[in-house]
Amino acid sequence: xxxxxxxxxxxxxxxxxxxxxxxxxxxxxxxxxxxxGDLGTRDFGPVDVAIDFSAGPxxxxxxxxxxxxxxxxxxxTTGWHADxxxxxxxxxxxxxxxxxxxxxxxxxxxxxxxxxxxxxRFAAMSDVGAWIHESHHSAKKDAPSGTAIMxxxxxxxxxxxxxxxxxxxxxxxxxxxHAIGFDALAESVTLVHEVRDxxxxxxxxxxxxxxxxxxxxxxxxxxMLGAAG
Numbered sequence: 001x002x003x004x005x006x007x008x009x010x011x012x013x014x015x016x017x018x019x020x021x022x023x024x025x026x027x028x029x030x031x032x033x034x035x036x037g038d039l040g041t042r043d044f045g046p047v048d049v050a051i052d053f054s055a056g057p058x059x060x061x062x063x064x065x066x067x068x069x070x071x072x073x074x075x076x077t078t079g080w081h082a083d084x085x086x087x088x089x090x091x092x093x094x095x096x097x098x099x100x101x102x103x104x105x106x107x108x109x110x111x112x113x114x115x116x117x118x119x120x121r122f123a124a125m126s127d128v129g130a131w132i133h134e135s136h137h138s139a140k141k142d143a144p145s146g147t148a149i150m151x152x153x154x155x156x157x158x159x160x161x162x163x164x165x166x167x168x169x170x171x172x173x174x175x176x177x178h179a180i181g182f183d184a185l186a187e188s189v190t191l192v193h194e195v196r197d198x199x200x201x202x203x204x205x206x207x208x209x210x211x212x213x214x215x216x217x218x219x220x221x222x223x224m225l226g227a228a229g
Contacts, residue, residue, distance in 0.1 A: 002213050003028045003046050005071070007039065007062055008054030011139075012076060015202035016051055023206040033058075039065035047071050049097075049209040056080040056142065063087050067094035072212045075100040076205050078146030088218050097215040099224065102146025104204025108178070109221050111193040112154050115180045118189060119158035128184045130160060135169040135177045143168035147178055155180070 002025045006013045009032045020027050029044040036058060039050075049072040052062055056079025066073045067090050075098065080087075091098045103109070122128045132155075134148040144152075144166050152164050176195040181188060195201075204221075211224045 001026050002210050003048045004209055005039075005044055005047050005050045006030045007036070007050050007052040007066075007073075008033065008077070010053065011198065012053040012201060012205075013051075015199055016053065016205055019199065019202050019206060023203070023210060025206055025209065036062065036065075040068065048213045049074060051205055051209055052077050053205070059083065060087055060090075063090055063098070067091060067096050070094070070096060072097035072099075072209075072215065074098075074205055074208045074212060076104055076201065078102050079142040081146075081149075091218055095216050097212045097217060097219065099208045099212045099219040099221070101204075101208070101221045102150050104201045104208060104221065105193075105195065106204060106225070107200070108147060108193050109225060111178070111191065112151055114191055115151055116154045116158045118180075118182060118191065119155040119160040122182045122189075123159040123161065125184065126162075128182050129162065129165075130155060131165040131167070131181045131183070133167045133169070133179045133181075135171070135174045137173045137175065138170050140170060143170060145176075145178070147176070151178060151180060 004025050005028055006016055009030050017027055028047050031038050039062060050066045051074045053076045054062060056077055059077050059080035060083040132148050132151055134145045136145060148166055152166055155164060175198050179190060179192045181190045208224055
């Protein structure tokens with residue numbers, strides 16, 4: 001049994017709470033946006049890992065409080081990477097485990113690998129342009145999404161050095177769609193990952209929490225999936 005504290009109780013936090021038992025996880029406590037101060041003072045009993053689906057500006061302060069308590073933390077919140085270096089320092093000094101990802105879908109990480117391979121092949125073809133478009137529900141605040149930023153970085157790291165056009169749509173209840181295109185004069189290649197159920201992110205975060213239990217260091221989904229595979 002993995003004992004969890006949920007940080008943030010919005011759409012994703014509630015999904016994690018609903019699905020926790022299916023992953024042999026117990027919710028030791030829930031901290032809402034309005035009660036983030038409880039992270040430093042409240043008695044939750046035994047806790048192995050916190051799962052943070054709060055808000056980008058709160059991540060660093062949340063991590064500081066979580067690190068003081070010696071818990072591991074899975075960070076699924078986006079919009080905080082300006083604080084990445086300082087968060088990594090906090091985790092290293094306190095000796096806790098952190099697994100941070102903009103997306104906990106297993107499929108999107110396979111999608112990233114496909115995009116990386118396509119970018120590697122198209123990088124040397126000077127007439128091929130690249131683009132990324134992502135669509136999400138109207139309540140999602142950050143644009144482009146953390147996943148789009150991750151995909152752009154993967155394409156660049158694969159050796160594609162030309163500009164990559166990145167655009168976003170926020171409308172209705174779209175759960176999340178990412179498209180990557182490589183376009184030449186006479187042909188184009190488009191790769192698409194579409195989420196049909198947000199529960200996929202909650203399942204991934206719970207699997208990450210189980211994997212992180214007892215570990216120290218800063219990890220990504222690649223670390224977890226590499227170990228699993």
